[in-house]
Amino acid sequence: MANSADLDSLAIELEDVQQAAERIRQYAHVTPVLTCDTLDRLAGRQLYLKCENLQKTGAFKFRGACNAVQSLSEEEASRGVITHSSGNHAGALASAAAARCIKAYIVVPEGTPQCKLDAIAGYGAQLEICAPGIEAREAACRRLQQATGAVFIPPYNYAPVMAGQGTVALELLKQVQGLDAIIVCVSGGGLISGIATAAKGLNPDITILAAEPSGRNDAADVAAALQAGHLVEIDPPDTIADGLKARMGTLTWPVIRQRVDGAIVVSEEDIVNAMQLCYERAKVVVEPSGAAALAAALNPSFQQDPRWQHLRRVGIILSGGNADLAGKGLWASFLRR
């Protein structure tokens, strides 16, 4: 009975994801699935890399933002959309708004790298720089929202965004037959809640696993929450995976508790090793967050766990590719002799 009450109250179901897929069809890329013999050998399984790093704006975030924007009424859309973010949600919302020819206001904290500001502005959004810190961001966002009437589009704890992210799984299950599992990085939980809802809706036997960084401060809250059965208070992870610093929300957590089968915790070194394999073997650019799911698939805690031995065909979501390589001096180094 408790279960039935839980189910009734979940933010999204398979049909929501299917409707999202219809809404975003003409705007989002159908991203390719890559395979790589070397990675299969290392993993001891067949891995299918779903390349959301090749999605528009370089991350899966475009799907959720686009579904949210396309779900607005004409009246709402005419007022524009607004969010606060220094990450992939900002570029995604800017681009999704441009696709509907409406205004986007993006509040970004001081200190955001210039390349990210350029990308967001390049999609035609209006940037508002605020002081760093979540309170300053929220306050600046509220002020601008009151002044403009724009509709606030949260980055993950919002049903249209969760449903949009779930379209990744609809595509992947069409592209690869007989998948046993999907490994997905988790932060706020928008992506994994959408994917788990879509994939389990189509195939209740599929296993959905979260990949989460412990960070340098041992802050794996999803693993702890799944074990405890309730949200736990842990500081955000101090990690190079800057897309994975958020905490699960009030809408994403109930879906995750119900539909995600376990969490695999990865270290900073695991993430960088997986990045290197993505670049050198799969030949695709991922940001640190984007390599977390592959890091999980290669992790001994996954490979040696008897619960996961039967998972032979495993989807790996490469979630994003917005790595700041110029900031690492890479291009200058190619011209230097």
Next chain:
Amino acid sequence: MANSADLDSLAIELEDVQQAAERIRQYAHVTPVLTCDTLDRLAGRQLYLKCENLQKTGAFKFRGACNAVQSLSEEEASRGVITHSSGNHAGALASAAAARCIKAYIVVPEGTPQCKLDAIAGYGAQLEICAPGIEAREAACRRLQQATGAVFIPPYNYAPVMAGQGTVALELLKQVQGLDAIIVCVSGGGLISGIATAAKGLNPDITILAAEPSGRNDAADVAAALQAGHLVEIDPPDTIADGLKARMGTLTWPVIRQRVDGAIVVSEEDIVNAMQLCYERAKVVVEPSGAAALAAALNPSFQQDPRWQHLRRVGIILSGGNADLAGKGLWASFLRR
């Protein structure tokens, strides 16, 4: 009449490429074609990136090597294959031999980066280290060939290799309708001769353009040869595009003269800029050579040339992705704070 004699003597025709496609079908990847709004804006045309950097062994070279290996008789195959190369042909031949379960002997010069040696050995090939320089390489290769009886597979000036490389164009023309042109990097000419043969065989109106580095020593021989109508003696280019240092061969040049419409010369800076765009916008890893065709498409000498104004839908071959990023210190820099 001279033309007709030329045509009779060309090393490959469309049917050779079509037969190659049949031979390699079960071994090679059908590589994806990516599009990117930002690149289209920069180019002022629609660009279709054919991702041979995502081909097996990270380069188009696998196609030609695989066709050559699959074309051998049982008796020839039983003696194994041999080549000398420090580049993508070595890994490609090693992997193609492994796919037919035959031996591969690869002669590599001293000083070849360890990561490349590891990759070649990882495909199961037997490595023979020799002194640097083309004479030493050829001598070592001959000795080993005499000792083993292995069949020598040249990197480009060899009809089965040229035909195999041409399968890129068969795929691309199936994947993208109504292409006006294809831009292909050129070095020994195996790739562009195969592509020009296949593409013009299917659509005589398509334009085929070579992208070639001038290097720091202004050594663009393809442009010079096409202008002169005969091969010209120029030193190999001193370029970061280490896959583009060879010179056209006796079999590739006649095909190129007949079927390639022009050459676009790119600088070292052009190549690195195009690499950056590939990584940051298209999110794929290319080596310097792999970015040369994109560099050409963005070059003013192409964009402003009245002969090419009508080319609206342009295929760009991203030829390879084997960049030595570890050697640039990239992974260490991600873990450093």
